[in-house]
Amino acid sequence: MLRNFTVWLAVVVCVFAGKARASDERAGAVSVIFDTDLDSDVDDVGALAVLHALADMGEATILAVILTTEDIYAASCADALNTYFGRPDIPIGVCRQQKMRSFSRYTKLVAEEYPHDLKSHEEAEDGGKLYRKILAGQPGGSVAIVTVGHLTNLKNLLLSGPDEHSPLNGLELVKKKVKLWSCMGGNYPRGKEPNFYRPDPESTAICVARWPGTVVFSGGEIGNPIKTGGAVLKEQGSPGSPVRRAYDLYNAFAGRASWDQTAVLYAVRGCGAYWSLHSEGYNHVSADGSNEWRPSPDKPHAYLVEKMAPAELAKVIDALMLHEPRR
Ligand SMILES: [Ca+2]
Numbered sequence: 001m002l003r004n005f006t007v008w009l010a011v012v013v014c015v016f017a018g019k020a021r022a023s024d025e026r027a028g029a030v031s032v033i034f035d036t037d038l039d040s041d042v043d044d045v046g047a048l049a050v051l052h053a054l055a056d057m058g059e060a061t062i063l064a065v066i067l068t069t070e071d072i073y074a075a076s077c078a079d080a081l082n083t084y085f086g087r088p089d090i091p092i093g094v095c096r097q098q099k100m101r102s103f104s105r106y107t108k109l110v111a112e113e114y115p116h117d118l119k120s121h122e123e124a125e126d127g128g129k130l131y132r133k134i135l136a137g138q139p140g141g142s143v144a145i146v147t148v149g150h151l152t153n154l155k156n157l158l159l160s161g162p163d164e165h166s167p168l169n170g171l172e173l174v175k176k177k178v179k180l181w182s183c184m185g186g187n188y189p190r191g192k193e194p195n196f197y198r199p200d201p202e203s204t205a206i207c208v209a210r211w212p213g214t215v216v217f218s219g220g221e222i223g224n225p226i227k228t229g230g231a232v233l234k235e236q237g238s239p240g241s242p243v244r245r246a247y248d249l250y251n252a253f254a255g256r257a258s259w260d261q262t263a264v265l266y267a268v269r270g271c272g273a274y275w276s277l278h279s280e281g282y283n284h285v286s287a288d289g290s291n292e293w294r295p296s297p298d299k300p301h302a303y304l305v306e307k308m309a310p311a312e313l314a315k316v317i318d319a320l321m322l323h324e325p326r327r
Pocket of ligand 1: 036037038041043044148149260
């Protein structure tokens with residue numbers, strides 16, 4: 001009897017898992033590669049939670065999570081978050097050329113406390129290669145890349161040569177497969193923002209100058225006044241949620257800026273009622289990682305301009321961060 005029940009349960013679980021995947025791939029869902037420095041700040045966790053919520057709502061499909069960080073527990077933490085949200089098999093990429101260390105306030109404990117099967121950083125794939133593998137398998141003009149950290153892996157993709165996944169070089173592959181790069185980085189119209197200058201300004205300058213398609217930047221000034229993950233997450237979040245746990249470990253229950261969530265939200269929903277775009281001109285990045293918007297020549301660059309009041313947009317983001325996985 002117990003064995004029969006176990007078999008029945010397994011069938012039910014498989015059927016519901018199948019439905020979840022089918023729903024993710026609903027027509028109109030935006031296919032996203034999420035590239036994150038899941039380490040020093042906690043808005044990356046908020047952004048990944050928002051992305052899973054949008055996937056559960058049929059608005060997004062998560063193709064891969066790429067960790068551009070030297071935190072050695074970031075990959076396992078990402079796998080634990082993906083597993084919590086019912087997507088344990090999302091491919092995970094890392095930076096191979098960095099000297100790894102442990103410095104995040106939350107990645108190690110989240111990785112230790114929540115189930116996942118990626119046992120170590122070494123088991124993950126190389127981020128630049130994973131980009132190529134994923135892009136090669138997608139339809140033309142279909143992929144949105146969201147970056148919410150620095151750009152080492154993206155530069156590795158862009159400068160890559162042909163390989164077993166595609167005869168195209170990185171530039172050609174991006175041009176053919178990527179419809180949007182939604183980039184949290186820089187300040188607009190000018191400034192110096194950490195994602196662009198720390199620790200790899202050279203990759204920033206290369207990616208922004210050579211990107212062969214549309215880039216929309218969410219500057220530090222956009223996410224800064226949108227405080228989320230505070231009292232709402234503390235009081236209404238599931239006690240078992242790794243998102244709530246990460247914000248607690250980060251000591252962020254006073255609320256934290258929503259830089260990274262904005263880049264996810266834009267990639268999936270566009271401007272909506274949230275923002276307008278400033279698109280005339282282009283973004284110039286200097287060797288030190290500072291940036292300046294220049295009025296000409298016009299390139300396929302744009303930056304977000306606040307439209308919805310930050311306190312109202314915070315409610316939208318907080319609601320998505322409270323989302324619990326389907327069981
Ligand atoms: Ca980040």
